[in-house]
Amino acid sequence: MTTILIETHKVFEGEQRKYRHYSETLDCDMVFSLFLPKQMDNMLTDLVWWLSGLTCTDDNFSQKGAFQKYASHHQLAVVMPDTSPRGTNVADDENWDLGQGAGFYLNATQEPWAKNYRMYDYLTKELPELVYTLIPNFSGKESIMGHSMGGHGALVIGLKNPERYRSISAFAPILNPSQVPWGKKAFTAYLGSDEKAWAAWDATSLIAETAIAPSILISQGTADAFYEVQLNEEAFLQVADGKKVNYEKLVGYDHSYFTIASFIEEHLQFHKDYLK
């Protein structure tokens, strides 16, 4: 059970690190990235989780997210897990929207996925215990955010654990996976064709049922090619009535990391407001 630091770069006076470890939950070696801000005197460090989208690894946000300046400023550590279990012994699919790189942040129940595809348990039990030990002066306070499939993940994990995460934010999240092509395909494969099992992993079902939800910020680009078919917000906003949800449309912005980079300052300020 060793955790190995395999890369580190100084950035905005903090450190962008990459670690490898063996995950018991996923039964494979995993890599994750961790940004640690420069330790400022007498300040505790809060933790923000970033969950990436389909096909991504821990690298996409660390390299293209342009978040380090603001995480340094707000004394935030940011952890970037991978998007699925990985390796030659891990089940996979030839398509990019299923299998490795497309874990959907759930616990699979169907073969051949059930053995390794337990990203929910990994992200809520095993990885936090490890990450907490890597943050000097950790405040114990956490928020969660993500993009696309990772926005779905952030909402599902945050809504299932409202006492743990102070706030949730998402760029272009899959808000209602049970009803859209990406989600139907993944849920059928990982959870089976009985749709009753899907509701536990669908942000729209979860926010309708929960009594308490963390504050939520969602940013959606209007020029996002996936917006209408995969990312529609209507059902979610209808049942989210009464919860603290700020849904903003970004006119002319698309599904890329250029959008994330443009608005990451706003998202980290949102989280800091709830973490402090």
Next chain:
Amino acid sequence: MTTILIETHKVFEGEQRKYRHYSETLDCDMVFSLFLPKQMDNMLTDLVWWLSGLTCTDDNFSQKGAFQKYASHHQLAVVMPDTSPRGTNVADDENWDLGQGAGFYLNATQEPWAKNYRMYDYLTKELPELVYTLIPNFSGKESIMGHSMGGHGALVIGLKNPERYRSISAFAPILNPSQVPWGKKAFTAYLGSDEKAWAAWDATSLIAETAIAPSILISQGTADAFYEVQLNEEAFLQVADGKKVNYEKLVGYDHSYFTIASFIEEHLQFHKDYLK
């Protein structure tokens, strides 16, 4: 002679574009990226050239440079050319530090390189004429910057054309290629083994000989693994005496784009000071 817009993304209210065109100078199809800031009332747009390092394309800086916020703020267009001619009909080498991705921003005289490897002419004659037409309200004012091999390129192009570029900046530039392994290998291949031909493409020789040099800012990370062997500054600073050169060491920073992202605000502010 058509120029095709193949990609565009809104970012920080501006546009990150990618174009393809046929270059007569290089005798192959080329791709370049161009950031255009949001047009502000009554403001002219200045142009900054970014030249990337070995193995890079136009994508590295556009995706990892985190420059768009500051370029938007200062009303700067930024053009990102590729690092060499490309294509199956273009000479190449099996090593990453020669051939495609490693053009060294010069005009080659030796076979098999002389036909296509004319990056200096491409960047100072053909591409500017094209780029000027793509910038609304262009001021006619230009500066140039780059990283590593691209820092060498920015210094060489800037020092050969001091009337054209208002300022030059570089991250971790190859300051004296005639004396270091990367440069010796490339210059021998592209220019031949007679070292007299090398001086015209070496920033240290050029700054020693020029009467007038644009203002220069150079940032070098002290944790850069290439620093001692490839990027040493001593000879350059010795002969640069009397020119406006600000050479700064960045303690703990390495050769990666994390360093560039951390200090790009300072570099663009430096250029804006000379462009306005």
